[in-house]
Amino acid sequence: MKLPCLPLHLHHRHHLLLLLLLLPLTLPSASSLPVTPQPGPCPLLHILSARETTAPPGFGSSITLTQLLLSTFNHSSPPTTHPTITAEAIDYPALGANTSEYAASVTTGTAAVIKRLSTFNALCPETILILHGFSQGGQIIDDALCGVPHDFTGRGKPDEDGGRVGRPLVRREVQRNIAAVVLMGSPRFTGGKRRGEKGTARVGGFAARPEGFSCPVFDDRMVSFCDEGDPFCSDGEDEEVHGGYGGVYGGEALGFVVERVLVG
Numbered sequence: 638m639k640l641p642c643l644p645l646h647l648h649h650r651h652h653l654l655l656l657l658l659l660l661p662l663t664l665p666s667a668s669s670l671p672v673t674p675q676p677g678p679c680p681l682l683h684i685l686s687a688r689e690t691t692a693p694p695g696f697g698s699s700i701t702l703t704q705l706l707l708s709t710f711n712h713s714s715p716p717t718t719h720p721t722i723t724a725e726a727i728d729y730p731a732l733g734a735n736t737s738e739y740a741a742s743v744t745t746g747t748a749a750v751i752k753r754l755s756t757f758n759a760l761c762p763e764t765i766l767i768l769h770g771f772s773q774g775g776q777i778i779d780d781a782l783c784g785v786p787h788d789f790t791g792r793g794k795p796d797e798d799g800g801r802v803g804r805p806l807v808r809r810e811v812q813r814n815i816a817a818v819v820l821m822g823s824p825r826f827t828g829g830k831r832r833g834e835k836g837t838a839r840v841g842g843f844a845a846r847p848e849g850f851s852c853p854v855f856d857d858r859m860v861s862f863c864d865e866g867d868p869f870c871s872d873g874e875d876e877e878v879h880g881g882y883g884g885v886y887g888g889e890a891l892g893f894v895v896e897r898v899l900v901g
Contacts, residue, residue, distance in 0.1 A: 679761035682710060682898065684724035685753060687746065687774025689822070690733035696726045699771040701883025702819060702890050706767065709891060727753060731773055739773070746777035747785060751806050758811045767894055768818045772869055772879065775823025775861070776844060781806050782818065783852035803852030812854055817897035819890045820861040821882035826870040832856045838863040838871035860893050862886045
């Protein structure tokens with residue numbers, strides 16, 4: 638499916654391309670970069686990130702890629718009346734002490750993603766969006782963009798397509814502004830059977846999408862990482878694997894985002 642034309646003005650796209658051509662081979666540290674949107678003109682790009690289960694409010698482990706994106710697109714930026722890129726964390730519970738608590742958190746989180754996307758798009762209808770979710774944060778973004786089965790671990794809604802075709806829950810005008818989606822450690826991972834899935838895991842997570850699942854609106858714009866040993870997006874027992882995706886796949890994820898934003 639061809640990505641719809643993104644409403645990024647041509648001079649904005651040229652500005653972003655120039656910005657990236659000016660990047661040095663080694664990027665500066667992003668540890669001191671601001672990661673909250675500031676009042677004022679709409680940015681050219683905006684990141685919405687969602688943290689993992691039990692992480693305190695904020696970015697959690699999604700901060701690694703978020704800061705890398707901020708550093709990349711802001712570095713050597715020429716003067717402009719609009720900020721190049723801003724970022725914010727999705728405000729949701731990120732709970733998971735038991736199955737029912739996790740299910741309620743995912744439901745609330747999915748609604749939060751949908752609401753924030755709609756609100757931001759209404760304020761900044763020409764801003765291009767980048768979505769990043771880590772673990773449960775990946776699931777709520779996946780659910781907002783590709784639909785929700787009959788329960789949070791469901792293998793698909795019993796309808797005419799067996800729940801294997803994802804349907805976005807966000808409005809069409811929001812859909813067309815989303816340039817790239819990066820998921821890491823998402824329980825929706827299927828073990829490499831779904832388009833855009835990367836990593837060494839060959840078994841899906843505890844809330845894996847069904848065999849043959851597709852999300853036609855976003856398949857071309859979404860990448861999902863999971864490695865063998867991860868206890869949440871696969872069937873392993875190594876939580877260190879689960880927490881390390883930003884460092885292991887940050888560069889690859891960055892390349893994916895840059896390609897989707899600049900090339901479309």
